[in-house]
Amino acid sequence: MTARPDVVRHPAPLLEELWKLPAFFRRDFLVMWSYRLAFFVDWANLIAQVVIFSLVGRLVDPRLLPSFGGTSTSYVEFVVTGIAVASFLQIALGRVVNAIREEQLMGTLESLLVTPTSPLTIQLGSVMYDLAYVPLRTVLFLVAVSVLFGARLEAGGLIPVMVILLVFIPVVWGLGMVAAAAVLTFRRGAGALGFVVMVLMIGSNTYFPIDILPEWARSMAALNPISIAVEGTRAALLGGEGWGAVWPTIRLLLPMAGSSLLIGVGALRFALRRERRRGTLGLY
Amino acid sequence: MRAVINGDAKITKSASTVHRELAEGGGVLLNLESGSYYSINPIGLLVWDLIADGCTFDELVSQLRFRVADPPVELDADIREFLGELEHRRLIEVGG
16 A cells, blocks of 8 residues: 555546436436336326317417418417427426436435536436437427327428527526526525516417517517527428528527526536535435 | 645644545545545545644654554655645645
8 A cells, every 4th residue: 555645636527527427317217217107198288288279279360370481370380389499498497407306305415416526417417318308309299299280380490490499408407507506595496486487488479479468578578588499499390491590599599598507507506505515405 | 836834834624624434445525615525545534534633744744654554755745745735625724
């Protein structure tokens, strides 16, 4: 044995951190696979939501709906594209927040955070599975609606929509990290998150055109990241703009994605440091 | 540049550092302020145990010479370097 003392900083280099991500992916896939009923119920809920909106759509005069690329749309076509983005936001946001909450409830948060793994790796690892699954789920949902409800969606717009959603992910992830910080700090901060999401949804074009909002809300809705993502999705899928819809959309989303991530990382780091100092990391 | 640790310098653990001994030898130090983790080898752990109640650098080295079998000639320099690393990472405080 050497008599020379040594100290080594953990976590180790970036590559070693990246190697841990597949382990998170495998864990979450196995967890999902062990709760298959929840998986199917999620899909049943989505389809039920579309059934409701297709019935409501019979009451809506299509002339009141905006046209995309000169093509008029039915309410079902209008709303499913909104639902696709909205459910993407809800699921992705929920998973980012619940990743921390579930660890807290299972009593594994402290154990996970005392491993030599950076908090950012833990956050990224916790949503690895969803980063792959949620965009895929959104596209499958659009295909299913197109087949089951006869919604006329441009197949060539699916890949451009996935690109828009990929840029939308950091916006959602940043919001999720702020919410996760709130959960760590206030234990049940997820309720506040639900309220914020609701406000964002109402102030967007998800379920209705923003033209029907009051004047002051219309200008705010135009800056709402959900509205921007939904607008791009509709231009690609309903207006047939395909790749032409991508750049104008991501040009607006990119600065929002950057700021959202910065604020989220800062908030989560602050919350983790505070809880560690107080020794209340595992309290829930 | 780091300051040289004198023989009568008082070495104490930082209040924001906790440690755990590992079954396979050595240990892990956690800085609660920064959230950073460090692993130390068995000799590092012995040093960590010896400064539990605070001691001067000279006291620490003489204790180590007594406890370590066949201590190397450059033990002083090694320990000084090690403590310098710990201080730099805010795991210990060096006074005087």
